[in-house]
Structure formats: C-alpha cells, structure tokens
C-alpha cells in the first residue's frame with residue numbers, strides 16, 4: 001500500500017513539474033528542443049563577375065541563382081537539436097567553381113543566432129561577426145578530398161598494422 005501511495009505521489013509531482021515547465025513564460029516544453037530559425041544571407045562581393053550560387057542540405061535543395069555584384073542569395077534553415085545541421089553551396093563565376101559549407105551548426109551557432117551574413121570574395125567566403133569578419137578558404141576540391149581520404153585510410157591501416 002505504502003509503495004503504491006509513493007508511486008502516486010511521485011507521479012503527481014512529475015505531472016506538476018511538467019505542468020510548471022509547460023506554462024513557464026508561456027512556452028511549451030517543446031521550445032526547449034526547438035532552435036530559432038536562422039536566415040542565411042550570401043552577398044556577391046566579386047565586382048567583375050556574376051556569381052552563380054546553389055545551396056542545399058541532405059533534404060532540401062534551395063536552388064540556383066545568378067547574382068550581380070552586391071546582390072544577395074538568402075534562405076531560411078531550422079537548426080536541429082543534435083547540432084548537426086549542415087548546408088553546402090556551390091559557387092561559380094567565369095570558368096571557376098568552388099564548394100563551401102555555408103552553415104555548420106557547431107561552427108556558426110554563436111555568430112548566427114537569427115541571421116548569418118556572408119560576403120563571397122574570390123579568395124573565399126567571409127562571415128560577418130559583431131565587430132569583425134572571419135574569412136575561410138574554399139572547401140578542398142574533389143582531387144584534394146580524395147587524396148585526404150586516401151591518407152586517412154593509410155593512417156587507419158598503418159595504425160591497425162602497428163597494433164596487431
């Protein structure tokens with residue numbers, strides 16, 4: 001009997017706590033898991049070329065747009081609770097083509113609480129911060145990536161040989 005009473009009391013307390021969480025600040029428990037929507041702005045800062053931009057994540061294709069100097073490509077994203085949101089873009093001008101990860105949640109979450117502002121330069125994208133900007137190199141191209149991957153395999157392989 002006592003244990004049943006205990007369970008009932010614990011259960012009521014749990015309900016009370018959940019209810020308190022639910023009504024706190026008029027927000028629901030869901031908002032704890034919810035991240036605010038982020039709008040990403042990508043400006044063409046290359047003065048002598050139109051800049052082709054095409055962004056996507058693994059589920060959504062944002063689509064291709066061609067930007068004149070000073071024009072902006074923008075889209076909204078919803079960061080996830082697991083902090084793994086990743087958006088990737090392709091940039092083309094003249095005969096040049098580059099790739100860049102425009103939103104990496106763990107890299108950008110603090111600079112991009114609601115908005116993320118990027119300026120695209122020939123040398124790479126620059127992210128606007130509160131009082132400064134941070135410039136990044138382009139993602140390595142396919143050949144470099146394959147080389148890196150092969151180096152990693154060789155590393156893993158040699159570690160295995162070393163251990164056994």
Ligand SMILES: *[C@@H]1O[C@H](CO)[C@@H](O)[C@H](O)[C@H]1NC(C)=O
Nearest residue numbers: 045046047119120121126133
């Ligand atoms: C934008 O372009 C101008 C002119 O080339 C350059 O001086 C400036 O540093 C660029 N800004 C960024 C953020 O790349």
Ligand SMILES: *[C@@H]1O[C@H](CO)[C@@H](O)[C@H](O)[C@H]1NC(C)=O
Nearest residue numbers: 045121122123124126133135
């Ligand atoms: C952007 O590119 C211009 C010209 O290519 C260069 O003079 C300038 O330093 C670059 N700015 C940044 C912030 O990378």
